[in-house]
Amino acid sequence: MIDESLARLSDTFFTVAVVVYSLAMVAFCAELAFGRPARSRQLVGAGAPVEGASAAGEPARARRLGSVAMLLTGLGALAHAAVLVTRGMAAGRLPWGNMYEFSTVVVLVAVLAYLVLAVRAPELRHIGVFVLGPVVVSLALIRMVLYVEAGPLVAALRSWWLAVHVTTATLGFGIFFVSGIVSVLYLVRSRRDERAASGAVMAPSLLDRLPSAAVLDRTAHRTAVFGFPVWTFAVIAGAIWAESAWGRFWGWDPKETWAFIAWVVYAAYLHARTTSGWRGRPSAWINVVGLAVMVFNLLYVNFVSTGLHSYGGV
Amino acid sequence: MTTTAPPRPAAPATPPSPPSPGRRVLNRLLRWWRQLTAMRTALMLLFLLAVAAIPGSLLPQRSLSQTNVNRYFAENPTLARWLDRLFLFDVFSSPWFAAIYLLLFISLIGCVVPRAIEHGRTLFTPPPPAPRHLQRLPENAVLATPLAGPAALDVVEEELRVRRFRVVRRDGRNGPEVSGEKGYLRETGNVLFHLALLALLLGLGAGKMWGYEGSILVTEGQGFCNAAQQYDTYSAGPLVSGGDLTPLCVDLEDFEARYEENLTAASYTADISYDVDGGQPVATTIGVNDPLRTHGDRVYATGHGYTPQFSITLPDGTAFTDLSAPFLPSDQGTMLSQGVLKVPDLGAGSTEQLAIEGFFAPTGVLQAGLLTSVDPRPLDPQVGINVYTGYLGLDSGLPQSVYSLDQDLIDRGALTQVGRANLAVGESTTLPDGTVVTFSGFREFAAVQVSHDPGQVWVLGAAVAVLVGLLGMLLVRRERVFARVVPGPDGGGTVLSIGSLTRGSADTGPRFTALTDDVGAALATRAAQAPAAAPPLSEEAPPS
Numbered sequence: 048m049i050d051e052s053l054a055r056l057s058d059t060f061f062t063v064a065v066v067v068y069s070l071a072m073v074a075f076c077a078e079l080a081f082g083r084p085a086r087s088r089q090l091v092g093a094g095a096p097v098e099g100a101s102a103a104g105e106p107a108r109a110r111r112l113g114s115v116a117m118l119l120t121g122l123g124a125l126a127h128a129a130v131l132v133t134r135g136m137a138a139g140r141l142p143w144g145n146m147y148e149f150s151t152v153v154v155l156v157a158v159l160a161y162l163v164l165a166v167r168a169p170e171l172r173h174i175g176v177f178v179l180g181p182v183v184v185s186l187a188l189i190r191m192v193l194y195v196e197a198g199p200l201v202a203a204l205r206s207w208w209l210a211v212h213v214t215t216a217t218l219g220f221g222i223f224f225v226s227g228i229v230s231v232l233y234l235v236r237s238r239r240d241e242r243a244a245s246g247a248v249m250a251p252s253l254l255d256r257l258p259s260a261a262v263l264d265r266t267a268h269r270t271a272v273f274g275f276p277v278w279t280f281a282v283i284a285g286a287i288w289a290e291s292a293w294g295r296f297w298g299w300d301p302k303e304t305w306a307f308i309a310w311v312v313y314a315a316y317l318h319a320r321t322t323s324g325w326r327g328r329p330s331a332w333i334n335v336v337g338l339a340v341m342v343f344n345l346l347y348v349n350f351v352s353t354g355l356h357s358y359g360g361v
Numbered sequence: 362m363t364t365t366a367p368p369r370p371a372a373p374a375t376p377p378s379p380p381s382p383g384r385r386v387l388n389r390l391l392r393w394w395r396q397l398t399a400m401r402t403a404l405m406l407l408f409l410l411a412v413a414a415i416p417g418s419l420l421p422q423r424s425l426s427q428t429n430v431n432r433y434f435a436e437n438p439t440l441a442r443w444l445d446r447l448f449l450f451d452v453f454s455s456p457w458f459a460a461i462y463l464l465l466f467i468s469l470i471g472c473v474v475p476r477a478i479e480h481g482r483t484l485f486t487p488p489p490p491a492p493r494h495l496q497r498l499p500e501n502a503v504l505a506t507p508l509a510g511p512a513a514l515d516v517v518e519e520e521l522r523v524r525r526f527r528v529v530r531r532d533g534r535n536g537p538e539v540s541g542e543k544g545y546l547r548e549t550g551n552v553l554f555h556l557a558l559l560a561l562l563l564g565l566g567a568g569k570m571w572g573y574e575g576s577i578l579v580t581e582g583q584g585f586c587n588a589a590q591q592y593d594t595y596s597a598g599p600l601v602s603g604g605d606l607t608p609l610c611v612d613l614e615d616f617e618a619r620y621e622e623n624l625t626a627a628s629y630t631a632d633i634s635y636d637v638d639g640g641q642p643v644a645t646t647i648g649v650n651d652p653l654r655t656h657g658d659r660v661y662a663t664g665h666g667y668t669p670q671f672s673i674t675l676p677d678g679t680a681f682t683d684l685s686a687p688f689l690p691s692d693q694g695t696m697l698s699q700g701v702l703k704v705p706d707l708g709a710g711s712t713e714q715l716a717i718e719g720f721f722a723p724t725g726v727l728q729a730g731l732l733t734s735v736d737p738r739p740l741d742p743q744v745g746i747n748v749y750t751g752y753l754g755l756d757s758g759l760p761q762s763v764y765s766l767d768q769d770l771i772d773r774g775a776l777t778q779v780g781r782a783n784l785a786v787g788e789s790t791t792l793p794d795g796t797v798v799t800f801s802g803f804r805e806f807a808a809v810q811v812s813h814d815p816g817q818v819w820v821l822g823a824a825v826a827v828l829v830g831l832l833g834m835l836l837v838r839r840e841r842v843f844a845r846v847v848p849g850p851d852g853g854g855t856v857l858s859i860g861s862l863t864r865g866s867a868d869t870g871p872r873f874t875a876l877t878d879d880v881g882a883a884l885a886t887r888a889a890q891a892p893a894a895a896p897p898l899s900e901e902a903p904p905s
Contacts, residue, residue, distance in 0.1 A: 198623055203650065275835070276831045279828055288650075292649065292650050294574070294661045297565075305418060314407060315404055318400065
């Protein structure tokens with residue numbers, strides 16, 4: 048049933064993906080380090096003229112490094128996708144039947160969401176290292192803690208709804224993942240801006256290369272706006288599936304409860320952004336809490352509590 | 362619960378004389394109502410709702426597992442009593458949880474109903490007049506054209522109509538103008554989303570009121586009817602009376618569990634035959650993800666297990682065959698199961714009662730004298746049993762589990778262990794008094810659940826409406842475009858100002874530029890066709 052050589056190939060791709068992502072992260076770091084605008088260099092008195100500074104104020108070397116980083120991220124995503132394709136072929140089913148596979152898909156969605164953002168708005172490329180860092184750490188943890196051998200699906204998961212519910216759940220999660228990271232960056236950046244505005248003397252930092260606070264805030268909001276209907280759909284699809292699998296469409300099973308909490312938190316985030324007194328940093332915090340709830344839902348519910356969503360070994 | 366609070370009229374200046382008490386109360390109520398329906402309150406209630414749901418997942422809940430709640434009570438007696446007083450084992454049916462979501466929904470009604478009315482009115486009124494200073498709008502441009510004013514506005518109107526704007530022309534105080542608006546679906550989606558949430562809550566409530574659910578273990582060859590007293594567990598809404606249950610009877614003909622090579626469960630199927638109201642029995646198969654739906658009821662096979670069968674031959678030759686009781690699986694992986702067969706009546710003249718308690722292993726292996734199972738399939742079924750005689754306490758009036766013996770009875774000596782054996786199918790053990798207990802075989806049982814929820818179709822409809830409303834709200838942008846013409850400064854031609862106001866997207870610049878480019882091109886074409894009497898078109902004059 049299980050094609051062992053394909054399953055091993057899938058594991059190899061996993062390692063390749065982690066290595067390539069790590070290289071991309073290094074390249075992003077280097078881009079930030081070398082790509083400091085000439086102005087800030089003069090501020091610290093480095094004095095040396097920056098070679099080949101482009102019209103956009105971005106040294107050519109940094110731009111080259113950035114392109115290399117983007118290319119590596121794309122290659123990593125290809126290897127990452129290959130992990131899932133080969134595993135699906137090895138087991139002869141959709142490759143999201145257990146927690147290892149589910150989290151791997153979520154991280155892939157996050158990387159793809161970042162790539163889409165970075166291609167559409169090149170200034171967002173600079174958040175790359177802050178996306179790939181968590182991505183590499185997550186993948187390493189997934190490999191160490193959640194790994195299970197490729198195997199067949201348990202009976203309850205053999206349904207057409209697996210494709211609908213789990214796919215949209217991973218999509219929503221991956222999009223919220225990026226949105227949450229961007230909100231964290233917004234919080235960091237806006238705090239720095241505030242301190243700079245209040246006249247504090249700031250050592251130049253890589254953070255200056257982040258997009259402006261307004262851009263970060265808008266990006267976090269727009270990705271969350273995209274993720275919210277996807278997540279709503281995933282919850283509804285889950286309820287429809289639960290009605291035929293478990294005998295009720297909603298039963299406050301721990302996973303359902305936390306999916307509901309996440310939904311409410313993201314609804315609060317979208318409302319808070321248009322409520323006076325909550326715009327800016329407070330609403331960004333809500334988005335970060337939303338991501339924390341999503342991660343908690345993945346880890347706590349599957350490891351600590353026992354619910355109907357405990358499947359496939361872990 | 363709305364994305365932007367509508368502007369509230371400023372409070373009227375208080376008259377010098379103190380208001381009457383009635384008016385004071387009214388004002389106070391009005392203020393509370395405004396506070397409740399304010400966005401900030403709704404936001405707080407949303408947070409409260411999220412926080413309130415947390416204990417429902419951290420503490421065991423009665424609605425999910427009474428057993429876990431009992432265990433929690435046994436482990437933390439004092440704490441559990443206090444938690445119970447705060448309804449923390451029934452979070453989702455507790456008064457405080459209900460208070461939060463009801464307040465939230467009242468707040469939502471207070472916010473969305475005025476908006477729905479306002480939106481309904483907007484749908485039937487033309488777009489508003491152009492603001493006085495178009496160049497103060499976020500996007501604006503000024504075009505000069507040799508065309509006359511009305512002709513230039515014709516061009517703008519055509520361009521807007523092609524873009525599916527609703528357009529109105531007015532002769533304003535500052536000159537002839539055009540107002541265009543589109544994207545009404547955005548607000549429609551907003552209203553639909555919030556009203557659908559309300560409908561969803563009502564559907565849920567209806568399901569709780571008129572729904573019921575019963576579950577029962579049925580061994581192959583047995584059946585049950587849809588009546589409250591037949592079920593092992595049964596719960597129903599307050600508006601359900603016994604006579605409301607669908608007259609449905611179900612017999613379990615055959616149950617089959619299939620496994621993959623690595624013993625992952627591949628499928629469970631139960632062949633059943635059912636009849637409604639004593640009609641012709643219908644044969645069908647139900648299984649995982651595949652319930653029977655009939656007459657508004659759903660019949661599920663939610664689990665399975667084994668029912669060992671025993672026969673008992675008394676010393677006087679009286680034989681009891683086919684005595685059986687379902688044993689509950691204690692390990693889903695190997696289906697090692699545990700249970701008890703209680704035999705309260707061993708025939709005339711006998712006051713002794715008998716119980717066979719122990720384990721059933723579908724593929725049994727003895728490890729240090731203890732029976733365990735290595736495979737969920739019945740490849741080598743064995744039982745490891747303790748036999749007790751004495752008093753079972755079934756008539757004591759105290760409730761007791763049908764799946765275990767009351768340890769109290771054993772401790773008090775009411776029940777005495779008289780035998781112990783590990784048996785394969787067909788093997789028997791002889792008790793000291795000469796009674797022979799034989800493990801005669803086994804059957805499979807299915808855990809069958811019958812559910813009735815008249816609200817769930819409404820909930821589904823409402824959920825779809827929630828999603829549709831959400832998509833409309835988040836994807837459609839509401840755009841207003843205004844244009845006005847004034848005669849050119851040197852008396853020839855016309856100066857056309859266009860401004861736009863968009864809600865729902867940050868990338869409005871390119872769209873507005875596209876619009877003004879098209880208008881400019883159309884103006885140029887139109888001017889070329891018209892008799893050239895005016896100075897040449899200057900593409901884009903700087904904003905005045």
